[in-house]
Amino acid sequence: SHNGARVVPGEYTLRLTTDQEELSPVEVKVTVHADPRIEADPADYGAQKEALRRIFEMAGEVHETVNRFRRVKSRLSGTIAMLKDLEDQTELLEQARLALNEINDWESQLIQIQQKTFQDVINFRNQLNAELVYLAGQLDSNEPAPTAGCLLRLDELSTEWNASQETLSEITEGSLRVFNDSYRASGLPVVIVPPDQE
Numbered sequence: 323s324h325n326g327a328r329v330v331p332g333e334y335t336l337r338l339t340t341d342q343e344e345l346s347p348v349e350v351k352v353t354v355h356a357d358p359r360i361e362a363d364p365a366d367y368g369a370q371k372e373a374l375r376r377i378f379e380m381a382g383e384v385h386e387t388v389n390r391f392r393r394v395k396s397r398l399s400g401t402i403a404m405l406k407d408l409e410d411q412t413e414l415l416e417q418a419r420l421a422l423n424e425i426n427d428w429e430s431q432l433i434q435i436q437q438k439t440f441q442d443v444i445n446f447r448n449q450l451n452a453e454l455v456y457l458a459g460q461l462d463s464n465e466p467a468p469t470a471g472c473l474l475r476l477d478e479l480s481t482e483w484n485a486s487q488e489t490l491s492e493i494t495e496g497s498l499r500v501f502n503d504s505y506r507a508s509g510l511p512v513v514i515v516p517p518d519q520e
Contacts, residue, residue, distance in 0.1 A: 327374040327462045330367035331356040357464050366467035373461050373468045373476055380483055381454045384432055387490070391425055394498070398422045401505075414508060417501040424493045431486060450482055 331354050339347045356362065398418055405415040432450045457479065461472055 326378065327371075327458065329354055330371050330466070331364075360464055360466070362466045369468050370461060370466040373473060374458060376476060376480070377454050377458045377461070380480060381451060381458075384451055384454070384483065387487075388429055388433055391429065391490070395422060395425055395429075398425075398501075404510075408510075411508070411510075414501070414504055414510075417497065417504055421493070421497040421501045424497050428486065428489055428493060431489075450479060450486070453479055 334352050334354060335349055336352055337347055337349045356367075398421060402415065402418045402422065405411045405418060430449070453475075457472060457475055461468055
């Protein structure tokens with residue numbers, strides 16, 4: 323996880339608050355100066371700030387979406403376990419497995435779940451979330467002007483995320499929808515619904 327990027331030079335107001343009611347918030351104005359060893363203009367800092375904003379916004383969307391669909395996966399897994407114990411539910415069971423497998427495949431393009439140790443970083447390809455964190459580290463430096471390569475990579479990652487969202491929409495309206503409709507028609511309890519309809 324990343325705690326956020328450094329701030330660009332400028333005037334800021336810091337506000338300190340506490341949960342103790344008898345203590346009022348304290349504010350102080352501060353000035354953040356540019357590193358005097360670096361020749362950069364305000365446009366460079368603005369470009370750096372905008373690129374980092376895009377990265378953190380995209381990373382937040384990725385993690386929020388993955389977490390929402392992990393809840394769907396959990397419910398699908400529970401339903402699959404229940405369906406295994408029932409007779410004459412083979413078709414419904416296969417529909418649930420298909421939806422679960424498609425969501426797992428989608429998630430594996432975003433989060434490298436096989437990376438558990440430092441050595442695994444070498445053994446397994448980074449996925450979108452790790453690429454975003456790496457790119458943020460490259461951009462969040464004392465040299466504010468983003469390189470053309472960094473900006474190109476950011477555009478590529480944005481395109482990947484857009485494609486991933488389209489794939490997820492196809493799953494939601496495809497295999498997950500088919501399973502939901504069949505499940506509702508079966509009269510069995512607890513329906514798995516897409517997260518946008520919860």
